[in-house]
Amino acid sequence: MADNLFPKDFLFGSATASYQVEGAAYEDGRTECIWDEFSRIPGKVWCGENGNVAADQYHRVEEDVALMAKIGLQAYRFSVSWSRVLPNGGREVNEKGIAYYRFLCQTLHRYGIKACLTIYHWDLPKELEAKGGWANRETSYAFQFYAETLYRELGDLVDMWITMNEPFCFCYLGYGNGVHAPGRADWNDFASAVHHANLAHGLAVESYRKTGLKAPIGIVWNPILPRPATGRDEDKIAAERASVFNNEIYMGPVFGKGYPTLATSEFGLKFPIEKGDEEIISAPIDFYGINYYNERPVERDSSLLGFKDAGTWEEETAMKWPIVEKGLLRVLRWMDSYSGHLPVYITENGSAEEDCVKEGRIHDKGRIDYIRKHLGVMKEAIAEGIPLKGYFYWSFIDNYEWTFGYTRRFGLVWCDYMTLRRIPKDSAWYMRDVIRSREE
Numbered sequence: 001m002a003d004n005l006f007p008k009d010f011l012f013g014s015a016t017a018s019y020q021v022e023g024a025a026y027e028d029g030r031t032e033c034i035w036d037e038f039s040r041i042p043g044k045v046w047c048g049e050n051g052n053v054a055a056d057q058y059h060r061v062e063e064d065v066a067l068m069a070k071i072g073l074q075a076y077r078f079s080v081s082w083s084r085v086l087p088n089g090g091r092e093v094n095e096k097g098i099a100y101y102r103f104l105c106q107t108l109h110r111y112g113i114k115a116c117l118t119i120y121h122w123d124l125p126k127e128l129e130a131k132g133g134w135a136n137r138e139t140s141y142a143f144q145f146y147a148e149t150l151y152r153e154l155g156d157l158v159d160m161w162i163t164m165n166e167p168f169c170f171c172y173l174g175y176g177n178g179v180h181a182p183g184r185a186d187w188n189d190f191a192s193a194v195h196h197a198n199l200a201h202g203l204a205v206e207s208y209r210k211t212g213l214k215a216p217i218g219i220v221w222n223p224i225l226p227r228p229a230t231g232r233d234e235d236k237i238a239a240e241r242a243s244v245f246n247n248e249i250y251m252g253p254v255f256g257k258g259y260p261t262l263a264t265s266e267f268g269l270k271f272p273i274e275k276g277d278e279e280i281i282s283a284p285i286d287f288y289g290i291n292y293y294n295e296r297p298v299e300r301d302s303s304l305l306g307f308k309d310a311g312t313w314e315e316e317t318a319m320k321w322p323i324v325e326k327g328l329l330r331v332l333r334w335m336d337s338y339s340g341h342l343p344v345y346i347t348e349n350g351s352a353e354e355d356c357v358k359e360g361r362i363h364d365k366g367r368i369d370y371i372r373k374h375l376g377v378m379k380e381a382i383a384e385g386i387p388l389k390g391y392f393y394w395s396f397i398d399n400y401e402w403t404f405g406y407t408r409r410f411g412l413v414w415c416d417y418m419t420l421r422r423i424p425k426d427s428a429w430y431m432r433d434v435i436r437s438r439e440e
Ligand code: NOJ
Pocket: 017, 020, 165, 166, 291, 348, 394, 400, 401, 402, 410
């Protein structure tokens, strides 16, 4: 029985991101990011909603951290708003911005909670976008400067560093198909964005190693390893192509394997690689994070990428994402071998549900089932010897779900957007019990 418990040092936390929870968008010197701009473009975001107030965590740190402690969370993964600490994406530090993140980390520590900081979670200062954004190599160097600023100003308080969150999303959705900010859809810009994001990551890791700081540093991806819809060879090829597109153009260079040839030969991606880049990008990391939500089978088609999602039968969350916990196990196994057995965290996993408040409570059974299923396969992974070190539920609190605005709720904690009152959902108490007992 005891063998089947989560290890004592396994970390249970929850995650958020600056634009999605902070609010205070025009306070204390913060300037605009690409999501402030993008949300104003008609038709891009549900009802034009934005992060101006969000869950107002900027003004509610004490309350939120106390709640985390009540739930028993051991770690909080949050991100820094670039334009809050370096207004206009420039080089002058905003002391008030730094003070906010120092206060957040100190409050976490006061409650015995680890501070896990993501340097970049999609909120690029709009001035950098005006100069070409991630399609411009200069953004990688601006990122390095920004990362160095955080190491210097917050290095004594951070327990775990994450350079960036889901480059697939901010590169492909931002520059490839334009569904996310900044809303550009250009194949060459997309290829450049991928390479510059990878380069930015590598530069930030190189700089980190020079600081002498000891906290681990890594990166977060959202790998999916789609299963072929049928046993036909064609669909197997589709699955391989999907892995190159979703995973390997980001991780290949980081793990020293370079860009997969298929990406250039078949997808026509021209990465603007300069001499020495590949060495920088492959600077050794201490761990990597996986954000995992769902998996869809794929089949071959005649598009440029040569694969498309196939129909599926699984039960879906409110995002219309199929619940496929076995997909997490497949990804963990594959990544373990691809990464050479590096420590891994599930840095996001969670479910949007049709929550509603009934007599002061939120009975979110669907979310509890979702978490339980995923924790179950994580135990299998640990039993197989995969060095899985922790789990961060997405999200700590309901927040701004990008193009869906506030219509999708992922939180363990309900946020009443009219009053900003917080109510822990049943899933919060379920997590408390898991963390206490170390079993799901
Ligand atoms: C991944 C992203 O990192 C996060 O910002 C988003 O809210 C969740 N997935 C849910 O879609």
